[in-house]
Amino acid sequence: TVNGQSNPADLSTEQLQQCTSLQGLQALAAGSTAANVSSNATAAAAQLWIWGFPLLTMSQAAQSATKPGGVNTLLNVPTLVTPQNQAAFNIVAPNCDTLYTTSWLDLTAGPQMLGAPNTNGRYYVMELLDFYTNVFGNPGAPTTGTAASKWVVLPPAYKRSALPRALWNLRMYRSNTTGVWLLGRTYVANQSDLAAAREVQQQYSLSPAMPPPGNATGNSTALTHLQRAVTAANALLQQAVWQLGSVSNSTPAFAAIMGLAKAFPPSLGTAGPLALAPSLGLSRARGFNQTRLSVRQQAVLQAGSKLGQACITSYASSGDIGVSQASGWSYTTKAGTYGSDYILRAAVALVGVGANEPNITVYGANRRDADMQALNGNQTYSVAFASVPPAEYFSSLTLYSAQTNMLMSNAYSNRSVLNFNATPGLQWNKDGSIDVYLSSKPPGPAGSKQLANWLPAGENEQYWAALRLYGPSYEVVNGSYPLPPIVRVQP
Template identity: 35%
Template sequence: MRYWISALALGASLGSAHAATLDQQQAKALAQEAYVFAYATVEHDKVLSAIAAKLPFNRLYSEPRLLGPQDNKVVSPNNDTFYSRALLDLRAEPQVLQVPVVKGRYYSFQLVDMRTDNLDYIGTRATGDQAGRYLIVGPDWKGKVPSGFNAVIRSPSRLVFLLGRTEVKGEADQKDAAQLMSGYVLQSLSSVTGSVAPAALQPLQLPTYQDTKQGPAQALFSTFNALAPLHQWSTREQKKLERFAAIGVAPGAVFQAPADLSEAITQGAEAGREQVRTASSQISVEQQGWLRSPTNVGKFGDDDLTRAAVAWRYIYANDPVEAVYPMALHDAQGQLLDGRHAYRLHFAAGQLPPVSAFWSLTLYDGKTQLLAANPIQRYALGDRSPGLQYDADGGLTLILQPDAPAQHSNWLPTPEGPFNLLLRLYLPKGGVLDGSYRLPTIARVEP
C-alpha cells in the first residue's frame, strides 16, 4: 500500500504543475468534472469504513435479520433478504467463496469494485443452485489457478465489497434462511490449498467517511485521493486523473487545492454535487411518475454521471438481468409523493411484475432515502406478503397513506413529508428488460 501511494503521489506532484495553465473558469469546470467522477467511490466509503470498523478484512458476516429504519449505512436498503457482507483485501492473495446447494430459494453474491461496478455474480441466476467454490483474484496476483474451482473472478480493485442477499419468504421462513447462510464460507487461497500464506502486508487504513450530501463538497476529494490507490485504473480513467491532478485530485496525494484556484475549485465541487443530486432524480425519462433503472447500471463504463446518480440514490444496484429497480418520486400526475396525501398504487390485470424470483415495493423517506419508521413495522409489500387481497379481475391495488385503512393487508404506511418508492424485480423477465412492461399507476386519492 505504501509503495502505491508514494509512487502515485509523485505522479500527482508532476501533474499539479499544469495548474498554472488553468484560469478560474477552467479550474471550476475541472473540479465539477472531478467531483462527478469521484463521487461513487467516495460514497462507497460509507459502507467500507463502517464494515472495516467492526469486521476484519476477509471475514464473511451473515446477518439473519431484515433491515429497518435504524439501518443507515446504505441508502435504499431492501427489506426482502438477509444480507451477507465482507471486505476482500486482495493485495496479498486471492480469496475463495464456497457456497452450498441452494434449491427453491433466490440468493446472490454481488462483487463490487472501488468504482461501484459489479464485477460478477455468484448465485441462483449466475451459477445455479449447486454447491461451488469460486476464486476471487486482485490485479496484482500472478499465480497459477489451482484445479477445483468452478470459476475465477478477476478484479481491477485491490479491495472488493462482497454483498450477499438470501431470500426470506416471510416471518416463518427466517430460521431456514438463517440456517442456509451458515453454509457460506470465505477463506484465503492458501487456507484452501494448504500452501504457505504470503507475508502479511501493512493493514489497510480506510479514510473516515464524510457525508457527501452535507458540508463542504470539496471534502470529497480528500477521501477519493486516499481510496484511489486501491484500484487499478483503466487507460481512459488514468487520462482523466492526469487532468484532475492539476487541482490536487490524484491517487495517494494529500488533497491541496492550488491557492490561486482555491475558490474556483470550491465552487466547482459544489456545482458537481448539485449536478449529481439533480441527476439522481432524473435517472431516466419519467413515465407516469416512474423512473426506470438505467440500462447500464452496474456496468457504467465512462458514464460517470449515471454512476454517481445511482450511488446517490440507491448504491449497489444490481445488473438489470439480476434485478431491476424502477423508482417513483411522483404520482401519475407528476406531483411529488407526500405523506400528507393518500395514494392507490394499481397493478392492472395481467400486469403483475413478470419475474423468475420475486418482486417487492419498498417505501423510503424522501429526505434520507432510508426505510420510513411506522407503527406496524411494515416497509415493503410484494408477492410474498401474507394476506394480500387481489382485485376481482386479478389486478392488485396497494394503499399508500399514513392512517390504517379497512383493507389492512394491502396497506403500506407513509411518513410525514416526501417519500419515494422502489419496485424491486428480482430475475426479471423479458417485458421488464426490454421496457415493454407497464408499471403500476400511482393515483392520489382526494379527501
C-alpha cells in the same frame, strides 16, 4: 435505486446533458462561478468530483471493515432491515426482502474462495463490486444456480495458473481493483421463512484460495492495504464535514479521491478525468497528502465540487438513466457496468450504491403521483397493478423517505415491504390484479381490502416508492412493460 433522489437540482434537460462532458461543464461554470475563480478550472474540478464521487461512497460504506479482522471475513446479518435497525446496515435504500451477507475483500495478499451450499431453489446472489462500483460478478441463483458451489475471486492481473491445479475448474471472477465489496442477498418470503433462510446463510464460506506465505505472521491486528486506505479517506471526509451529497470543505474530500485512486488504480480507459488533477494542484502520486494548495486553488475545488454535486443530484433525479414511463416510474437499465459513463456511475452511487445489473435486479422508482405532485404521507394513494410484476424470482414494493433515502417508521404498522409473491393476507381481485394503498394512516377498517393491501408511509413526510424485480422479465428490462401510476385517492 436510481431516480429516488428527493431534491432535484434546478438543472434543465439541456444543462443535464452539459454535465456529461468537460466542455459542457465549462459552459455551466461560466454562468455560475464567482469572478475570482476560473470557470475552466471549476469545470475540471467538477468533472474530477463526478469521477471520484463513487470512491467516496464506497469508502464510507467500508467503514465497518476498518477494524482489525474486518476484511476477508463474511458478516451474516440474521435480521431483515427495519426502520429501527437500518442505521447499522450502512446501506442507502436497503431492501426488506433478503438477509444481507457482506464482506470487504482485500485481494492484495491473493485470491479468495467463496462458497455456498445447496439452497434447494432458494434465491440468493453474491454481488461482487470493485471499488469504483462496477459489478464484475453475481454468483448465485440467477447465474450459477442453487446447487452447492465454490468460486474464486481474483485480484487484477493475477494468473490463474498460479492457483493450485485443484481449483482450475472453479469459476473465476476477476476484479479491477484489490478492494472488493461482496454484497450477498438471501431471499426471505416472510417472517415464517426467516429461520430457514438463516440456516442457508450460515453455510456460506469465504477463505484464502492459496495458503498464506510461509513467513506470514498471522497477526490479525495489522491493518491491510484496504483498511489503511479507507481509514485515511474517511478521516479526510470527516474533516470535509461529509454528508452524502455535500461537503462543507471540499479540499480534504479531493485529497480522499486522490488517495483512493492511488490505492485502487482505475482500469484502462476509465481514468480520463484524473489527467485534470495536476491543473488543479492535485497529484495522485501524493495520495492522501494534498496540502500544497493555495487559497485560490481551494476555492476552485469548492466551486467544482458544488457544480459537480449539482450535476450528480439532478442526474439521479431526471437524467437519462434508461427507462422513464409516463406513469412516473423510471429505472436504470445501465447500472453495474459503467465504462466511462461517470455521471451515471455517480448518480447511482448517490441514491443506491451497490445497485446490481438490470438482468439481475431492476429497481424502479417513482416519487410523484399521477398529477405530478410529490408523494406525501398526509395523502392516500392507490396503485393498480394488473398482475404480479413480472420477475422470475419475486417482486416487491418499498417506500423510502425523500429526505434520507431510508425506511420510514409508522405508528400503526410495522410493515416495511409488500412482497407481491409472499406477503400474507393480500387481497387480489378476481382478474388477478391488485390494488395497493399508500398512506401514513390506515386507509380502511379491519378486514378491508385497503388495509390488507396497505404499505405504510411516514406521517408528514415526503417519500418515494421503490419497485424491485428480482430476475426481471425481458419486457421490464426493455421498458415495454407498463407500470401503473400512483393515484391520489380523494377523501
